[in-house]
Amino acid sequence: MPLPDHLTAPTPPATAVDLPGPLVDAAWLRENLHRPGLVVLDATVRQKPLPADPAALPANGAGSAAPLPSGRDDWELVRIPGSRYADLAGALAAPDAGFSYAMPDSERFTAALRELGVGPESRVVVYDDDSRMWSTRLWWALREIGLHTVAVLDGGLQEWLAQGGPVASGPEAGQGAAGPAVPCASWPAERRGTLVDKSAVLDVVHGxxxxxVLVCALGKDAFHGSAPTRYSRRGHIPGSLNLPAKDRLLDAHGRFLPRPELEDAVSGLPADAGTLLYCGGGISATLLGFVLVLLGRDDVTVYDGSIEEWSADPSMPMTQTVPGDS
Structure with a gap:
């Protein structure tokens, strides 16, 4: 049976840890789990699956009165010892944006991060228990406010468990155990502009x-408009390319593919143009964005509101196509 966090944590070493890069494996995290300055965040969000019958969907899936999705219950059941739950749908989102998971203003975001023990000097490892896209979303948001010492756990919680990593459980045990981070007036100094709004997309659409280049990271059926959607309209933004993020970038165990296979997966994207990514809610697009950054691209942005915001505005163009159409 999992033990509470405070019973599993050894005495930390005297020296702080340095991340080896934006992606770490379970072996590295297990070796460094309790090093000073390292904060481990679980970013999992549990969304309700779409009904098989499209008629069961509301006319407009966005902005419903349903409770916010959350992975906190799962975090309380089993988690990496000492980790804190990072609520991407709640504390780490803008409540009045009109679309889910919206990047909040810097004051709200950094205040929520401080409560999780994250400050400008922190080393952060983010993990999730569902397809890595939640990890990469938080990684992308932290990078947006200038925190570059952040890594994603390859394979997430599944790989941690498969490698025999220790676990903890219990409500709130260890949540914020290190205490909030000390406020820092100079952080964040300036947003980097890697999360963009509707106007940036319109600039591309209008030429x-x-x-x-616009790239939709949704699956091909959602891209073409043949799949059920939780959003107001089906299809994609005109002029977009399609590269399904969840289908091509991870292996069967949820780990990122080797570099040659990742390079092959994104080879259809123009190398001589900046890449503006979107998806349904600005989440799976960050999975593709993370891979492009891993491969050395520095000209990648993500449309925060994505199809949820875009489709809710009837003046914004959308198109549906038959698979195989150019």
Missing amino acids: SRPDQ
């Missing part, structure tokens, strides 16, 4: 940014 005023020929140096950028």
Whole structure:
């Protein structure tokens, strides 16, 4: 039976840890789990699956009165010892944006991070228990506010368990155990602009940014408009390419593919243009964005509101196509 966090934590070493890069494996995390300055965050969100019958969906799936999705209950059942639950749908989102998971203003975001023990000097490892896209979303948001010492746990909680990593359980045990981080007036100094709004997408659609290409990270059926959707309209933004993030970037165990296979997976994207990614809610697009950054691209942005915001505005163009159409 899992033990509470405070019973599993050894005495920390005297020196702080340095991350080896934006992706760490379970062996590295197990070796460094209790090093000073390291904060481990579980970013899992449990969304309700779409009904098989599209008629069962509301006319507009966005902005319903249903409770916010959350992975906190799962975090309380089993988690990496000492980890804290990072609520991407609640404390780490803008409540009045009109779409889910919206990046909040810097004051709200950094205040929520401080409660999780994250400050400008923190080393952060993010994990999830569902497809890595929640990890990469939080990684992307932290990078947006200038925190570069962040890594994603390859394979997430599944790989941690498969490798025999220790676990803890219990309500709130260890949540914020290290205490909140000390406020820092200089953090964040300036948003990096890697999360963009609707106006940036319109610039590409209208042809005023020929140096950028729109890429939809949804699955091909959602892209073409043949699959059920939780959003107001089906289809994609005109002029978009399609590269399904969850289908091509991970192996059967939820780990990122080797570099040559990742390079092959994204080889259809133009190398001489900036890449503006979107998906349904600005989540799976960050999975693709993370891979592009891993491969050395520095010209990648993500549309925060994605199809949830775009489709809710009837003045925004959308199109549906038959698979195989150009």
